[in-house]
Amino acid sequence: xxxxxxxxxxxxxxxxxxxxxxxxxxxxxxxxxxxxxxxATCFTAGYCLGPVGGILVGALTEFLFxxxxxxxxxxxxxxxxxxxxxxxxxxxxxKLAKYLENPQKAAARRIxxxxxxxxxxxxxxxxxxxxxxxxxxxxxxxLVALVAGIGxxxxxxxxxxxxxxxxxxxxxxxxxxxx
Numbered sequence: 088x089x090x091x092x093x094x095x096x097x098x099x100x101x102x103x104x105x106x107x108x109x110x111x112x113x114x115x116x117x118x119x120x121x122x123x124x125x126x127a128t129c130f131t132a133g134y135c136l137g138p139v140g141g142i143l144v145g146a147l148t149e150f151l152f153x154x155x156x157x158x159x160x161x162x163x164x165x166x167x168x169x170x171x172x173x174x175x176x177x178x179x180x181x182k183l184a185k186y187l188e189n190p191q192k193a194a195a196r197r198i199x200x201x202x203x204x205x206x207x208x209x210x211x212x213x214x215x216x217x218x219x220x221x222x223x224x225x226x227x228x229x230l231v232a233l234v235a236g237i238g239x240x241x242x243x244x245x246x247x248x249x250x251x252x253x254x255x256x257x258x259x260x261x262x263x264x265x266x
Contacts (some may be wrong), residue, residue: 098136098140101136101140102132102136102140102143102144102147105128105129105131105136105140105144105148106143106144106147106148106151109124109125109128109132109144109148110125110148110151110152112124112125112128113125113148113152114152117156117158120239120242121239121240121242121243122242122243122246123243123246123247125148125149125152125173126173126176126203126206126207126210126250127203127247127250127251127254127255129144129145129149129173129177129180130176130177130179130180130202130203130255131180131255131258131259131262132144132145132177132180133145133176133178133179133180133181133182133183134180134181134183134187134259134262135262137181137184138177138178138180138181139181140177140181141176141177141178141179141180141181142174142177142178142181143177144177145170145173145174145177145178146170146171146173146177148173149169149170149173149174150166150170153166153169153170154166163221164217164218164221165214165217165218165221167217168213168214168216168217169210169214169217171213172209172211172213172214175210176206176210179206183198183202186198187199187259189260190255190256190257190259190260190263191257195256196252196256197252199251199252199256200248200249200251200252201248202251203244203247203248203250203251203252203255204244204247204251206247207243207244208244211236211240211243211244215233215236215240218232219232219233
């Protein structure tokens with residue numbers, strides 16, 4: 088599935104729609120620590136709109152969700168790390184789309200599981216490093232902060248790997264049929 092580059096208003100409307108869905112889904116689950124659907128939404132945007140669309144959706148969704156979060160907004164290096172991590176997720180969705188022709192097949196589910204696992208690992212690593220660096224922690228303090236966050240990261244990584252391999256196959260199949 089690729090966005091039609093000859094129809095830029097339609098492409099931008101689709102980007103805006105995915106951003107809106109991503110932000111709303113972020114707020115829906117914000118009370119449950121490390122369980123979220125933003126990553127899956129940004130990956131799906133890349134799958135549907137291609138790598139450029141995925142990059143736009145990832146960066147904008149994370150900017151709006153994290154930059155204007157009602158329980159505390161991110162700023163500086165942390166916000167940049169969050170945006171970079173999520174735009175990478177959208178980009179990966181666009182690049183992996185060609186390997187997910189039939190998302191319901193076992194091989195595609197394995198790819199999705201691995202993608203959810205690795206993309207969330209990269210996102211967590213970027214964001215878990217950004218805060219201590221931004222706060223001026225020493226190398227040792229940064230390592231301690233990383234170790235202290237392992238439990239939260241493990242929950243986040245496993246949840247996203249499961250979301251990618253269980254929820255995305257039927258969703259991607261339906262989206263593929265719509266175009």
